[in-house]
Amino acid sequence: MAAASRVFFERPKRLRVLIxxxxxxxxxxxxxxxxxxxxxxxMGMFLVFCHWLxxxxxxxxxxxxxxxxxxxxxxxxxxxxxxxxxxxxLDLRLMGFTFRDEPVTxxxxxxxxxxxxxxxxxxxxxxxxFSSEAAKMYGNWAFQIKMLLILVAGLNAVxxxxxxxxxxxxxxxxxxxxxSARVAGSASILLWFGIxxxxxxxxxxx
Numbered sequence: 001m002a003a004a005s006r007v008f009f010e011r012p013k014r015l016r017v018l019i020x021x022x023x024x025x026x027x028x029x030x031x032x033x034x035x036x037x038x039x040x041x042x043m044g045m046f047l048v049f050c051h052w053l054x055x056x057x058x059x060x061x062x063x064x065x066x067x068x069x070x071x072x073x074x075x076x077x078x079x080x081x082x083x084x085x086x087x088x089x090l091d092l093r094l095m096g097f098t099f100r101d102e103p104v105t106x107x108x109x110x111x112x113x114x115x116x117x118x119x120x121x122x123x124x125x126x127x128x129x130f131s132s133e134a135a136k137m138y139g140n141w142a143f144q145i146k147m148l149l150i151l152v153a154g155l156n157a158v159x160x161x162x163x164x165x166x167x168x169x170x171x172x173x174x175x176x177x178x179x180s181a182r183v184a185g186s187a188s189i190l191l192w193f194g195i196x197x198x199x200x201x202x203x204x205x206x
Contacts, residue, residue, distance in 0.1 A: 046138070047135065047138050049134075050134035050135045050137070050138045051134070051135050053130070053131050053134040054131075054132075054133070054134050054135050056131060058128070058131050059131040059132045059133075059134065060132075062128060062129070062131065062132035063132040063133065069129065069132060072125050072128050072129055073125070073129060075121060075125045076121070076122060076125035076126060076129065078118075078121065079117075079118045079119070079120075079121030079122040079125060080118065080122065080196060080199070081118065082114050082115070082117055082118030082121065083114075083115050083117075083118025083119050083121075083122060083192070084118070084192045084193070084196060085111075085114065085118075086111040086112060086113075086114035086115030086118060087111075087115045087188055087189070087192060088189055088192070089107060089111050090104070090107055090108055090111055090112070090115075090185070091185035091186070091188045091189040092185070092189070093107050093177075093185075094177045094181045094182055094184065094185030095177075095182050095185045095186055095189075096175060096176040096177065096182065100175040100176075101175075103172045103173050104168055104171075104172050104177065104181075105168060105172050137202070140202055140205060141205060142198045142199075142201035142202045142204075142205045143198070143202050145194075145198045146195055146198035146199055146202065149191050149194050149195045149198065150195055152191055153188060153191040153192060153195065156184060156187050156188055156191065157184075157188065159184070160180075160181070160184035160188075163180065164177075164178065164180040164181045164184060165181075
């Protein structure tokens with residue numbers, strides 16, 4: 001009786017396992033079929049994501065539209081102007097090249113909002129443009145360098161605001177900022193100019 005009862009309860013369990021296995025195999029088959037359709041079965045996961053993004057309705061609409069991409073790219077350039085312009089003024093002040101009579105905090109309050117506005121514009125328009133040619137950008141070395149420089153520029157800003165800027169009250173009105181602030185300003189302006197340069201190179205390299 002016990003053996004019969006055990007068989008009775010094990011059968012549904014085995015059936016569930018069998019059904020789950022069939023569904024899993026079917027799902028893997030469907031995924032691999034789509035990957036083969038795109039020719040990327042053996043490619044990395046990020047490249048798979050790039051191909052998926054290329055085929056989204058958003059990416060397709062931007063890529064196939066006569067006006068969408070140019071409009072988004074124009075807004076992207078406006079974002080660059082706002083971002084690099086705002087940060088460069090503060091960087092030049094930290095380096096002691098200009099606005100020496102102006103307090104650093106006053107310039108930061110005046111121009112950092114423009115930098116943040118430009119950064120947000122850059123992110124939004126950058127994602128939209130990337131979605132229309134993600135797979136193409138995956139292998140573009142200028143795009144890769146640009147992304148790396150953006151990461152380094154972000155880390156530089158975080159380190160500056162976490163360390164040097166914490167004591168800004170001591171040197172706010174000094175014509176020459178401390179060495180750590182000057183290094184951060186120099187690195188920032190070089191990085192952002194490099195980002196702009198790589199952004200222009202993207203269209204001319206493969």
